[in-house]
Amino acid sequence: MTTVVFIHGTGVREPRFTELHARIASGLGAVAPHARVVPYYWGEAHGATLAAGGASVPEGPGGTSRGVGDESEDEAEQWARLYADPQAELALAAAGAGATVTAPGAEFPDERPRRLLRQLDRKAAELGPDVREYAVALARSPLLAPAAAALDPDELARVLARSLAAAVIGAALESDAPVLCTGDARDAAVDRIAEALGAAPAGADRGLLLRTLKRPVMKAGSRIAVRRRRALTDAAHPAAGDILRYLARGEGVRRGLRDLTAAQQPPVVLLGHSLGGIIALDTLVLDPQPGVELLVTVGSQGPFLYETGALPSLAHPGPLPAHVPAWLNLYDVRDLLGYRGAPLFPGRVTDIATDSRQPFPVAHSAYWDDPAVYRAVAARLP
Numbered sequence: 512m513t514t515v516v517f518i519h520g521t522g523v524r525e526p527r528f529t530e531l532h533a534r535i536a537s538g539l540g541a542v543a544p545h546a547r548v549v550p551y552y553w554g555e556a557h558g559a560t561l562a563a564g565g566a567s568v569p570e571g572p573g574g575t576s577r578g579v580g581d582e583s584e585d586e587a588e589q590w591a592r593l594y595a596d597p598q599a600e601l602a603l604a605a606a607g608a609g610a611t612v613t614a615p616g617a618e619f620p621d622e623r624p625r626r627l628l629r630q631l632d633r634k635a636a637e638l639g640p641d642v643r644e645y646a647v648a649l650a651r652s653p654l655l656a657p658a659a660a661a662l663d664p665d666e667l668a669r670v671l672a673r674s675l676a677a678a679v680i681g682a683a684l685e686s687d688a689p690v691l692c693t694g695d696a697r698d699a700a701v702d703r704i705a706e707a708l709g710a711a712p713a714g715a716d717r718g719l720l721l722r723t724l725k726r727p728v729m730k731a732g733s734r735i736a737v738r739r740r741r742a743l744t745d746a747a748h749p750a751a752g753d754i755l756r757y758l759a760r761g762e763g764v765r766r767g768l769r770d771l772t773a774a775q776q777p778p779v780v781l782l783g784h785s786l787g788g789i790i791a792l793d794t795l796v797l798d799p800q801p802g803v804e805l806l807v808t809v810g811s812q813g814p815f816l817y818e819t820g821a822l823p824s825l826a827h828p829g830p831l832p833a834h835v836p837a838w839l840n841l842y843d844v845r846d847l848l849g850y851r852g853a854p855l856f857p858g859r860v861t862d863i864a865t866d867s868r869q870p871f872p873v874a875h876s877a878y879w880d881d882p883a884v885y886r887a888v889a890a891r892l893p
Contacts, residue, residue, distance in 0.1 A: 513546045513892050514775040515539065518768065519554065520785025520810070521753040528552050534879050535782075542882075543889035546780075551771050553790070557764040559752025590694075593677035594684060597645075598654055600670050605657035620659035624667055625650045627708045642704075645678040668710035672701045754786055761823055765794045777802035778893040782809070785848060785875065789813045789822070792838075796824035799834040804893045806838045809878050810849040814840070818855060831856045839891050841884055843867050845874040863887050 517535055519528055528550070536548040592599055628650035631643055649655070649671060659667055676697055683691055692700075702713035757764060768790060772779055779802045783791035788811030795806060816822040825831070831838075838860045842849030845867070852860035865884055867877035878884045 512776075513543070513778050513780060515546050515548045515780045515782050515888075515892070516551055516768070516772060516775065517548050518551045518781065518783040518787030518791050520783075520787045521751075522554075524554050524558070525552075528554065531879065538879060538882070538885045539888060542885050543892055546889070546892055548782075549771070549775060551768055551787075553764045553767060554753070557756070557767065559756045587694075590677065590697075593673060594681040597674045597678040597681060598649070598652060601652065601654045601658050601674055604661050604667075604670060605654045621656040623664070624659055624671060624708060625655060627668075628671065631704070631707060641682065642675055642679055645675050649674060649678075665710045668708040669701070669705045671708055672705035672710070675704055676701050757786060757790065758821070758823065761790070761793065764790055765797065768794050769798055769800065772800050772803060775802065778804040780805040780807060780892060782807045782888065783811060784809045784878065785811060787811075788840075789816060792835075793822065793824040795835050796832055799832075804836050805891060806836055807841070807888055807891075808838070808852070809841045809884065810843065810846050810875050811840065812848055812850055814850040814852040814855050814860075827855070831859045835859070837861070837891070839863065839888070841865055841878065841887060843869075843874045843878065843881075845869065845871055847871045848875050861891075 517532060519531060523531065532548065532550040532552075539546055539548060596602075628646045631646040658670065662670065680691060680697065706712060768781075772781070772794075779800070781791040781795070781803055783789070783806075788808030791806055792808065792811075792813045794800070795803065813822065817825055818827050820826055838852060838856070840852040840860050841863045842851060843865050848871075851862045853862040865878065865881055865887075867874050867881050869877045
């Protein structure tokens with residue numbers, strides 16, 4: 512009989528592990544009745560815990576955080592909303608516009624701001640080289656006319672300046688720029704651009720129009736996240752903490768796997784999901800296990816860690832040691848945490864792509880409900 516040692520992934524704790532083990536034993540047993548699944552539950556003994564009860568987690572606004580007040584959080588949320596949609600404030604103003612009448616021969620309210628946007632001097636482009644391109648695009652916006660009808664010229668100029676700043680900074684965020692400006696630098700640039708667009712000199716309240724109009728704004732989530740930081744940490748730390756703890760102090764969990772494997776009658780297969788696959792791979796690379804005849808990794812980051820130089824047991828471009836057994840690596844095409852091993856270890860790894868038809872992150876946990884996964888494993892069991 513083949514013994515399959517199952518090594519779970521990040522964040523798994525009881526009672527979930529017992530349920531997961533039962534599901535895998537049932538799924539594999541249906542296609543490989545000669546195999547028995549032995550669980551390796553490392554989460555309780557070697558997984559991450561908040562040893563001091565979360566003493567490292569700062570309090571949110573109203574607690575003991577330094578200088579994080581409700582007003583600054585409101586402003587930060589509004590800017591976050593603008594970074595995601597630079598014309599959101601313009602749209603809010605346009606939505607409040609009523610019917611307007613322009614006297615014969617008079618200039619329409621949006622004519623001057625459109626002209627100033629198109630003529631925006633590059634000296635106002637200190638936020639980035641693309642600010643003039645954004646200005647020209649903003650001049651063509653269908654939101655400009657109703658917003659110009661709803662706001663006085665000074666307010667409109669500041670809304671447009673904030674829109675340009677948000678467009679530039681939002682683009683930098685998307686491109687993963689290594690350095691972004693502070694709020695003070697952003698506000699100073701906004702003031703200068705606003706003056707170039709016809710606003711009065713700076714000195715008035717810099718609060719966003721959203722506050723001036725006393726209208727609600729879609730929250731971007733930063734204040735809510737800060738206020739719920741302890742709850743969010745409690746929910747997230749097992750998964751993220753397990754990875755960090757393993758990479759820093761992984762010998763204990765590997766020793767436990769070696770001891771469990773040595774106690775089994777061969778042939779033995781190591782079946783690791785996610786971080787469990789990394790643990791299994793590292794264990795086999797660092798310490799030969801004669802009874803283990805197959806390594807199976809499912810949705811594992813092992814190949815990625817190896818390529819980036821973060822795998823504890825082996826650094827790229829070092830070859831996979833000869834004593835490591837055959838390696839079957841399964842990854843869902845929609846699982847962003849599943850990686851290929853064959854391109855890195857030609858002839859040593861067999862990659863199989865699966866498709867649960869689930870989006871990420873569901874795809875990362877859907878392997879164990881996919882009959883194709885069990886069939887692929889069963890076909891290669893010794």
